[in-house]
Amino acid sequence: MVDKRVVREEIMDIKPYIPGKPIDEVKRELGLKEVIKLASNENPLGPSPMAIDKMKEAVAKVNIYPDGNVHNLRQKLSKSLGIEANQLIFGNGSDELLVLLAQSFIKVDDEVVIADITFSEYEFATKIMGGKVVEVPLKDNTHDLEAMLAAITAKTKMVFICNPNNPTGTIVERREVEEFLAKVPEDVIVVFDEAYYEYVDNSDYPQTINYLNEYDNVIILRTFSKIYALGGLRLGYGISNSELIGYIDRVRQPFNINSIAQVAAEASLDDQDHVLKSLEYNRQGKQYLYQEFERLGLDYIPTETNFILIDLGRSNQEVFQQMLKKGIIIRSLASYGYETEARVTIGLPEENKKMIKALEEVLS
Known part of the structure; x- marks a missing residue:
């Protein structure tokens, strides 16, 4: 034993x-x-046929370490999103980014506010750093941002908003999000997990990248696993201001994005x-x-x-x-x-x- x-x-x-x-x-x-x-x-x-072709080409070069800075994909994605290249960080799936967030910002007994019920990995990332999860029940099967705001205390370090939410498939709309952000203390990090961003049809869905110029405490997570069908390659990315991204990058492992994933993601962006x-x-x-x-x-x-x-x-x-x-x-x-x-x-x-x-x- x-x-x-x-x-x-x-x-x-x-x-x-x-x-x-x-x-x-x-x-x-x-x-x-x-x-x-x-x-x-x-x-x-x-995956996109274009991505498959690029993956086949890349296989012959797997004896070479990948680009640790993910330069080509970083440049292509930043132009696509209309942001600076240093506002991006890449992870071995969004799951790794959740752990990097926890390692960067959560200390023992810090509180993290999440919905009940939502993606379980927020709780995992919080607990491995000794943080405490504060769960706020869903309202009409979606995040109750008013109640989540009320749950914030002096110990709160982070709030996770899964939008669209997994497993309910619901969203919180732009007006609710903007009212929430206007009241959240500036020392509380708000993480929008938008893994299903591309699937949303609702015109009232918030375009959170627009909030980055107004709020320094916003981080957005997206992925190539869903609409781009690269789940087996594990590639997610985070978007924020360059200062927050720089802190997260300090705990990132080198070469965390393999070379095949990088070229596949580049080609996927080209195949709209x-x-x-x-x-x-x-x-x-x-x-x-x-x-x-x-x-x-x-x-x-x-x-x-x-x-x-x-x-x-x-x-x-x-x-x-x-x-x-x-x-x-x-x-x-x-x-x-x-x-x-x-x-x-x-x-x-x-x-x-x-x-x-x-x-x-x-x-x-």
Whole structure:
């Protein structure tokens, strides 16, 4: 037995993240030849063909360390966003950036305000540094910014706003965000996690980059994992003023972005036709699934993302297991504290139809 005195107390109540079940694992366990994964909010079209070509070229050069400054991608992305190159930091997925934020700013007993329920990695990043999480219940399935503002104390170091929120798919609109920012103390860092930014259709969604000139305590996180379909390469990025970015960069590991990810992201930015195609498939799939959920009598939350939260009306774990047997992986939200809800990624038309057929059989 390991003497627990050698372990940091801060990590003892951290629960390991439970990812969506991998396709190959389900095939092995259940002896299935075909499995459809609609659990992890991946783009079903896959990466841009232009990105794939660039990745193939880059494979032959993996004996060389990557550009630690991510120069080419930094220049291309900064021009695309209309910001300075030194306002960007890149991470091995947004998950690494969350840890870098915690390492940069959170001390033991600092408080971090998050929504309940939201992306679980905010809690993880806070606790590994000995910080304390203050959870504020959702209101109408989205962030209650007024209540989150009221939860800020002298000990508060950071506030996370997942917008759109995972797993509900909802957003807080521009007016709410602007009223919130105007009242937040300037020594409290506000982090907007916008992993699903590109999927949002609502015209009242805040363009948070516009706030960087007015507020020095704003950090924005985005990713190449979702709309750009590079989840397997792990590449996220943060946007803020150059001073905050400089502090975060002090704790970043060198060469944290591999060379294949860098060229794939550059090519993905050049292929906006692929982005538009992905969005159109998502919009069509969303409307189809709405209609089918209504036909099946299932409640759902209208989404601004590429996933939908549905209420199955029975044990989500039970339905999850039955769907697995039919070769369909959805996300049971039991780990989020839900008992009957599940999250379903919007797939290709044929995947959505097979999922609905399987779900109807399971529920009947």
